[in-house]
Amino acid sequence: MYQKMLLSEKVAETIMTSIKNDFYKVGDQMPNEIQLAEELGVSRATLREAIKILISRKVLEVKRGIGTFVSEKTEDEQHDFSLESINIYTQKMEILRIMKHLDEEELQAFQHLSWNDQQTIKSRFESILHVEKSKIDMDLTNIYITGLLETIEIIALRRHSSFKHRLIKQTHEAVKIFLETIVPKEGTIICQLIKNIVEALGQDEVVLIFDEFMMQLGFYLQEE
Incomplete structure (x- = not known):
């Protein structure tokens, strides 16, 4: 992919x-x-x-x-490239490829955060994964995915990577738009992979698990 x-x-x-x-x-x-x-x-x-x-x-x-x-462009060459104006659906694979590159680096960098930051981020992430099923409307997979995306954004912020945080947030916003078109399915492999990512934070194996997650996310987003 x-x-x-x-x-x-x-x-x-x-x-x-x-x-x-x-x-x-x-x-x-x-x-x-x-x-x-x-x-x-x-x-x-x-x-x-x-x-x-x-x-x-x-x-x-x-x-x-x-x-x-x-570069400056002539009036005829100027385009509005904001997220709201471009057809992100035709750029889905490009967005996922960029997201994989950016997010993977942040997950690898987690181990270099302070112990307090690591515990705060991990506890917040785990609280999202323990949301009560009765309080949601069959949207567990999307809640898990959104929780992972927000956690990665927090890692970038704690590393004071303002430029990367902005780029990461932009790609995540596009993915969240894609998720709105999906009919949620209970018990997908994505949920288990995200749980595995939480457990592997701070370890080298997190990259391999995230690679598998991104592959499954690509499949999941083809189901709309």
Whole structure:
């Protein structure tokens, strides 16, 4: 489902998504190389390659002595790329691919948070998974998925990754829109995988479980 691609291409897609979702507008100056590389969790060399890709696509442009900017477009070329205006349903696989890349990094970073932050996040996550069945309307799977997405957003916030948090939140908002079209099914494998992710937080195996979750999420979102 997810084609292998160079890390620089993934980073280029991430930056492109931030522009499409109006995080950066036409004419805006991009953060400096050190700041942006740190926010995205990649090396400066990888970031440079990603920037080169976007410059070649005329998404970004370099103004010598000033910095890198979102390319100016003629009036005919300007488009509204906000989440509300684009047809996200035709971009579903791209959104899931970007989400997988961003979220996986946050789950891996969980082990580097303070002990107090880890316990707070894990307790909140577990409380969502123990919601009483009688209080919900056959929507358990979607509640679990939403709980996982919100937990990942909190990890990004606790790591003070404001740029990544914004991108993550944008991709999650799209997934939540997809979920609204699904007729919930009780007892899906997704619920068990999310429980396994909670138990594996702070361990290397969380990545493998999350990979399986993303595959199952892709199948689940094809059922609308």
